[in-house]
Amino acid sequence: MGYKVIIRENWCKGCYICLSVCPKNVFEKAGLLDDRGIIVSKAVRPENCIGCQMCADHCPDLAITVEKEDE
Amino acid sequence: MKQEYLKYIRDNVFPTAFCPGCGHGILLNAFVSALGELDYDQDNLVLVSGIGCGGWIASPHMNTDTLHTTHGRAIPFAIGVKLANPKLKVVVISGDGDLTTIGGNHLIHAARRRIPITVICGNNNIYGMTGGQASATTPVGAKTMTTPLGNDYRPFDLVKLVKGAGGEHVYRYTAFHAMQMKKAFKDVLQKDDFSFFDILTGCPVQYGRRNELREPAKMIQWMKDNSVLYSGEYHDDKIMVGKF
Ligand SMILES: Cc1ncc(C[n+]2csc(CCOP(=O)(O)OP(=O)(O)O)c2C)c(N)n1
Ligand code: SF4
Ligand code: SF4
Numbered sequence: 001m002g003y004k005v006i007i008r009e010n011w012c013k014g015c016y017i018c019l020s021v022c023p024k025n026v027f028e029k030a031g032l033l034d035d036r037g038i039i040v041s042k043a044v045r046p047e048n049c050i051g052c053q054m055c056a057d058h059c060p061d062l063a064i065t066v067e068k069e070d071e
Numbered sequence: 072m073k074q075e076y077l078k079y080i081r082d083n084v085f086p087t088a089f090c091p092g093c094g095h096g097i098l099l100n101a102f103v104s105a106l107g108e109l110d111y112d113q114d115n116l117v118l119v120s121g122i123g124c125g126g127w128i129a130s131p132h133m134n135t136d137t138l139h140t141t142h143g144r145a146i147p148f149a150i151g152v153k154l155a156n157p158k159l160k161v162v163v164i165s166g167d168g169d170l171t172t173i174g175g176n177h178l179i180h181a182a183r184r185r186i187p188i189t190v191i192c193g194n195n196n197i198y199g200m201t202g203g204q205a206s207a208t209t210p211v212g213a214k215t216m217t218t219p220l221g222n223d224y225r226p227f228d229l230v231k232l233v234k235g236a237g238g239e240h241v242y243r244y245t246a247f248h249a250m251q252m253k254k255a256f257k258d259v260l261q262k263d264d265f266s267f268f269d270i271l272t273g274c275p276v277q278y279g280r281r282n283e284l285r286e287p288a289k290m291i292q293w294m295k296d297n298s299v300l301y302s303g304e305y306h307d308d309k310i311m312v313g314k315f
Binding site for chain 2: 016
């Protein structure tokens with residue numbers, strides 16, 4: 001059983017607090033600017049997620065939801 | 072943030088107007104999550120704010136009744152709401168410049184009289200919105216627009232100020248302590264007493280860039296490294312967090 005890490009990308013401003021608080025190194029900066037000129041955060045290793053909610057609780061833009069995956 | 076908690080925000084005003092990494096957003100996150108976890112009745116809650124970036128935490132972002140008032144005067148408006156309808160839960164959320172500098176007199180008297188409202192200070196140690204002037208909570212030595220060589224004056228310790236004025240149920244957390252902050256918000260949301268929160272939010276743009284804390288992640292790490300959980304002994308050289 002794993003977790004889904006959902007990022008509402010249109011709310012993300014690229015502060016990268018999620019990168020710094022995640023104990024499992026799930027996030028990376030996107031490779032390209034989006035159409036607002038922001039390099040958003042991407043959950044590139046969701047299989048490592050342990051569901052601690054550190055990223056979701058520290059996101060200043062309320063942009064992250066971490067949910068248990070359906071079995 | 073669970074998807075179903077988004078009913079407590081006005082999602083049409085998102086993304087917020089805050090700068091990237093602004094700790095006021097972490098306070099907003101914790102408050103919304105606290106409401107969500109309690110399945111709180113959003114029709115019985117009035118959020119009152121003053122002026123500044125901190126005044127934007129509740130208004131326009133929160134989907135409750137909100138009162139966005141004049142600079143420094145959020146507490147008198149909140150007291151008016153509470154007197155008119157004592158059944159309502161009334162919470163003031165605003166900045167350190169607003170609540171403790173320009174409006175400091177209202178804060179000490181609300182504490183002294185233990186008015187049954189909750190006051191949450193999004194304390195970023197600066198006047199963020201107007202370009203970064205020193206406030207009553209700017210630390211000694213900190214660089215601001217008005218103290219380019221470092222601040223000479225001692226800041227208010229808001230926990231001691233509010234307790235000294237007679238306030239009870241006094242808490243302090245930083246943006247690093249998002250989860251503890253959320254839990255404490257849940258505790259006071261279920262009570263009808265005076266309570267006060269000094270929430271060190273951190274302003275990476277106006278405070279951070281002048282004080283080597285421009286990166287939001289560095290600001291959060293700095294808060295983690297410099298805070299100590301209060302358990303009876305108060306250290307003035309640390310950020311004491313917890314319930315006081
Ligand atoms: C009566 C009055 N004086 C001054 C101002 C200008 N002003 C707007 S926001 C602000 C400072 C707010 O600081 P703070 O409460 O710390 O909020 P922050 O922006 O740092 O979150 C000031 C002085 C005003 N709007 N009204
Ligand atoms: S829930 Fe925890 S482990 Fe999962 S992505 Fe967020 S911070 Fe990382
Ligand atoms: S100026 Fe500071 S307090 Fe205001 S939104 Fe930007 S980071 Fe936040």
